[in-house]
Amino acid sequence: MLGKRxxxxxxxxxxxxxxxxxxxxxxxxxxxxxxxxxxxxxxEMLTKIASFFNVSTDYLINGEKTSPTGPIDLKKTDVLSYDGKPVSDEDLAIIRAILERNK
Structure with a gap:
């Protein structure tokens, strides 16, 4: 069932x-x-996959409906996507810099 999810x-x-x-x-x-x-x-890969898709590892493994996991803290993640495409490390750094500047 993990594969299907x-x-x-x-x-x-x-x-x-x-x-x-x-x-x-x-x-x-x-x-x-x-x-x-x-x-x-x-x-380790399972946690990266869960983070990327914004779901819990419980959801991936057991199908538990705890998905999505809630807000993503940009200071703590390196995995984001926009319009279904991964956000590059460079773009993520720019996003973080803009958010820090506008505190």
């Missing part, structure tokens, strides 16, 4: 398997194995 979350962001694989720095085959429940992601 990963596929649904990916499709909601209008991302391909290759785009997800690239974002998480894994092979497309690895992402495909996750979606087809042939391999389970490590705990």
């Amino acid at each position: 990963l596929q649904e979350l990916r499709q909601r962001k209008h991302m391909s398997q290759q785009e997800c694989a690239d974002y998480f720095k894994i092979s497309k085959a690895s992402w495909n194995f996750y979606e087809n429940d042939k391999r389970a992601p490590s705990y």
Whole structure:
């Protein structure tokens, strides 16, 4: 069932398997194995995936409807997306700088 949830979350962001694989720095085959429940992601990868899709790890593993997890603290995350595309580290730094300047 984890695979089904990963596929649904990916499709909601209008991302391909290759785009997800690239974002998480894994092979497309690895992402495909996750979606087809042939391999389970490590705990570290699972937390990165949950953060990226703004869901809890409980939701990914058990389907618990605690998703989304709530507001994202930009000081504590390196994983954001806009219009279904990952925000680059450079853009995230710019966003943080603007927010700091406008405190």
